[in-house]
Amino acid sequence: MTAAENNKPKRDTYRHGDLRNALIEAGLELAHQGGPEAVVLRAATRQAGVAPNAAYRHFTDRNALLHAVSQAAMAHLARTMEAEQAALPPTTDAAAAARARFRAVGTGYLRFAQEEPGLFRTAFHVPGDMTHAAADTAAGATGKTPFELLGAALDGLVEAGLLPEDRRPGAEFLAWSAVHGLAALLVDGPLRGLHPTQAHDAGQHVIDMIERGI
Numbered sequence: 001m002t003a004a005e006n007n008k009p010k011r012d013t014y015r016h017g018d019l020r021n022a023l024i025e026a027g028l029e030l031a032h033q034g035g036p037e038a039v040v041l042r043a044a045t046r047q048a049g050v051a052p053n054a055a056y057r058h059f060t061d062r063n064a065l066l067h068a069v070s071q072a073a074m075a076h077l078a079r080t081m082e083a084e085q086a087a088l089p090p091t092t093d094a095a096a097a098a099r100a101r102f103r104a105v106g107t108g109y110l111r112f113a114q115e116e117p118g119l120f121r122t123a124f125h126v127p128g129d130m131t132h133a134a135a136d137t138a139a140g141a142t143g144k145t146p147f148e149l150l151g152a153a154l155d156g157l158v159e160a161g162l163l164p165e166d167r168r169p170g171a172e173f174l175a176w177s178a179v180h181g182l183a184a185l186l187v188d189g190p191l192r193g194l195h196p197t198q199a200h201d202a203g204q205h206v207i208d209m210i211e212r213g214i
Contacts, residue, residue, distance in 0.1 A: 019048070019050065019054060019057065019058060020058040020059075020068075022048040023044050023045065023048050023050075023055055023058060023059065023065065023068075024065075024068050024069055024072050025048075026043075026045075026047035026048040027039045027044045027065055027066070027068070027069035027072075028069055028072055028073065028076075028119065029047060030043055030044060030047065030069075031069055031118050031119055031121075031122035032116065032118045033118060034118060035117070035118045035121040035122055035125075036066060036069075036070070036121055036122040036125035038118075039065060039066045039069050039122065040062055040065075041056075041061075041062050044065060066122075066125065067126075068137070070122050070123055070124075070125050070126050071132060071135060071137035071138045072137065072138075073119040073120070073122045073123035074123040074137075074138035074145060074146060075137065075139055075140055075145075076112070076116065076119055076123070077112045077119070077120070077123050077146050078139055078140030078141075078142075078145055078146050078149060079140040079141055080109075080111060080112040080115075080116075081104070081108035081109060081140070081146060082108070082140045082144075082149065083108065084104040084107050084108030084111065085101050085104040085105070085108070085149075087104075088100050088101065088104055094159075094160050095160040095161065095162055097156075097160075098157050098159065098160035099157070099160070099162060099211070101153050101156055102153040102154065102157055102211070103204075103211075105149055105150050105153045106175070106179045106203065106206070106207045106210070107203060107207070109146065109179050109180075109183065110179060110182065110183055113184075113186060113187050114183075114186055114187065114196075114199060117187045117188075120183065120187060121187070124180075130147075133145060133148075134147065134148055147172065147176070150172050150176060151172050154168060154171050154175070154214075157214075167214060171214045174210070174213065174214060175210045178206055178209065178210050178213075179203075179206060179207070179210070182202060182203060182206050186199055
């Protein structure tokens with residue numbers, strides 16, 4: 001090897017040993033722009049500035065990369081939900097606080113879907129079961145995934161006396177189904193043309209309905 005080759009600058013991804021995360025970040029940018037269909041290995045390696053074959057050191061195929069990007073997108077969703085909760089005004093009323101935290105979970109979910117439709121679609125481009133619903137790779141800053149944040153909010157309602165304990169089992173699936181259904185209608189369905197104020201109001205009405213229903 002010549003002196004010139006020795007002095008040749010190395011790519012940051014290799015120098016920091018962070019190629020896997022660089023590819024996931026590249027995949028997130030692709031997903032942001034075009035949803036899960038845009039997340040392909042060749043485009044991710046080009047975005048990360050590495051040779052196409054380099055990706056196979058970390059991802060056996062496109063599905064492996066897409067799964068990792070899906071989990072990372074889910075973590076972004078969790079952080080949006082956490083931010084919605086963190087922005088709540090302080091209160092000494094335990095029942096009001098529990099109710100507000102529960103509502104913030106749904107509001108944050110809907111906000112993420114509308115602000116980041118590509119990432120939202122990618123977050124739910126997942127295996128057909130709940131295998132990864134509690135995976136660390138899908139968790140936000142608190143260490144909880146979106147599903148776990150919802151569960152914690154429901155537990156808070158029970159503790160505050162707002163949700164009877166015998167109605168707690170399975171409540172996640174009822175609440176999740178309703179909010180996700182509206183999110184899908186707003187992002188990809190016939191409600192995508194709603195004015196933002198109308199979309200927000202629809203979200204609050206759905207959360208009202210969930211509160212009454214559970």
